[in-house]
Amino acid sequence: MTQDNLLEIKNLRVSFRLGKDSHFEALKGVSYLVPCNSVVALVGESGSGKSVSAMAIMDLLPRANTQIAPDSQLLFEGRDLLQQSEQARRGLCGKQISMIFQDPMTSLNPVFRVGEQIMEVLRLHESLSKPAARKRAVELLREVGIPDPETRIDSYAHELSGGQQQRVMIAMAIACKPKLLIADEPTTALDVTIQKQIIELLMKLRETHGMSILFITHDLELVREIADYVVVMQQGSIKEQGPSAEVFSAPRDPYTRALLACRPNVAHRPLRLPVVEDFLTGREGDLPQGERARGVSASDPIILEVRNLKKTFKVKTGLFSHKEVGAVNGVSFKLARGKTVGIVGESGSGKTTLGKTILRLNSCEGGEVIFGGKNLMGMSAQEFQPYKRQLQIVFQNPYASLNPRFTVGDILLEPMRIHAIHANDKDRTEHAMQLLKRVGLDERAFNKYPHEFSGGQRQRVSVARCLTMKPEILVCDESVSALDVSVQAQVLNLLQELQDEYQMSYLFISHDLSVVKYISDEVLVMNKGDMVEYANADELYRQPKHPYTQKLLAAIPGA
């Protein structure tokens, strides 16, 4: 009955007009239900259309080039939203249905105080007087767990932390006691510990307000924890839907099984991560069995030793004065040949700075990095030049780290030209072609530009660029964080294969504890520039000694 279902989406088909007669079908007939007082999770990778369906509910799709098929229905409490006037839907949004977005930083207006922004919602929809709205705003901030709300109400967005900003967004969303809250990747931009707090807050609010939550995410482990119903989407259509318990215990669709399997898991460490293709082509049974052994023993040859590395940034405090802020405070570790040290920490912990400092991509204020018996930090830029090819880095964002004006060929040939690897361009091209094949790209990629590739393919190009120089050490700075789960598994597999093949050592920097557990032999935990704990991976995950590590591990969804 419609009384039980807050929202019914029936055969929703949405297409975007791209050009004169080209269309992109974003949703190909999607139907699902959001029952009253429940959490429905929309799961899928980028391009699956999960956000488009939420935007269609909120009427946020650009009218100019969006076409919603006439037989589509969006029944909210039994009334079809698509048949209502724009004005009626405006009134509904924010009052009955509200939405929170992925990035709280960009969703809050930086020039208004957060209180004003909450009050605006209240005054618009509830027509409260100014003092009443302010009183209510303070109550809301207290409800979402902002400490000292009476003062915080007059803060600007930048004065709050990321987690607090998201709390303010939630306060705005629940201000008018909506019946449906749409949360579009609300915790993706946040650290794990903050994510846990926000999720707990959302669950608490659902109980106290009796609202339904449509939770959009790519993180299946998170969904397992919170959702009552799961809808798995891929490329605009629904692959599987059902009660959460059912979907997770006995997934019927191979795509769902693939998504569940290819995400690294803290409990297991397979020899090779399964990828989506394995499941879609029915090779599920042929996956290599067994666990990969990890860890570093005393006999492993040490290739890189970092001793008491320090990096400080100068922060201007006045016209002539500045103070120094420590980004990395005395970190020491050893990297063995063919092994991986995982560096984990939340944002601002200094893990990326550490990686860049070791490669001398920024200056260093103390400590030593011993490579090949020499201290890299003490060298002049000229002396360091030949060492550059030995230490390479794969950046987080494959969209930004490849020069958009270079073809893949140029990108691969450049390092070989700089370091005079091979006698001529013909040999270099041949080498580049081999590497392209090695990282799983077509030879035709050679003449293409980076923008013609997907994120995962671009990350493969980045890896190939590093491989041209046959580095001893590869720093992976959040290299798989920006990728979809299935692509992440592919790139992780590639990195593992290359390590086995070339005996490279990895410095794997990530905020993702599951991925780090999967790929690392040793793990170094950082917090606010300090090295908190450093141990063999298995040991650290089994028996975390430092309270901060314990807190981190406890926050992993599904753990």
Added chain:
Amino acid sequence: MSGIQSNVAQSKGYWQSAMKRLWADKLARVCIAILAVYFLCAIGARLGLIGASWNEEVGVTFANPSFMANAPNPQGKDSFIKQDVLKIDDATRAVDPLAPYYDEIEKRAAHYQQSSREPKWSLPLGGDKWGRDLVPKVIKAGEVSISVGVSAAVLAVILGTMLGALGGFFGGKVGDLLEWFYNIFTSVPYILLVLAFAAVFPKGITTVVLVLSLTGWTNTYRLIRSEYIKQRSRDYVMAADAIGASSSRKMFAHILPNVSHLVLVQLSQLVVEFIKAEVVLSFLGFGVPTDSISWGIMINEVLPELVLGKWWQLATVGVVMSTFVVAFGLFTDLLRDALDPKATRR
């Protein structure tokens, strides 16, 4: 390995493939054709092949354009000076002290052939106040304007881009020094600066080019500098750093193609600006020499003509100049699109 060979053969440099993309655009080909005509005319005029006779007074004052040849032209008729042939009779001989030499003069004059050229009442695009044909005039003027505008703009953009790249990429002391230099330059009122430069250099077209480019680089510098500051911390530049690329390589091979759109837009703006600025300079007496002609000077001449209803000089120079400016602007726009491998093609 034949696959690799053929791939290498296809592999083209960034500029080469950009040119190919540019040529694929019909509009770009039209623009290139128009610009080619202009540049050929300018070169031809410089070599004296065309437009050399622009200064000859071949028509009556304000000769009508040939398509309205029969329109009344009172100024033209009035301005035509009648040459009365002197009749020599006995009375003249009696008083003229030169009379005994008449025969000899006649004899000598017979060696020369004299033909009086009738001034034309209409010219293809009309004539100016002195009855000069507008066609060679506008071509000759184009030579000066195009060479001044384009070369000054190219120089200014190169100067601005180089300084902006240095200041933006290195920052620190180098950046401060350049900023200081820029601030001093912009603190002096533009026209005073131009006059100061013009007073130091000798008069001539080269001076105009130098003056305009030495004063016109500041905007480009500011834009390019800010863009370099933005780009230098991008991941792809850091990746270039990680593979060991030198600073000049990072600056010019990596970042420059990514800011080329700004350079090109600056170029097309400055060309137009400088063609106009040359007029101001000429007006102040620091521009092109008085015996030469430019589009700017032609526009300057137009004002009193319009009062008399003689619109053809304005029409000619207006159409010729705006066609050039539009073609040049479109060309740089299309070049910018072609340089961006990501831009969607029509």
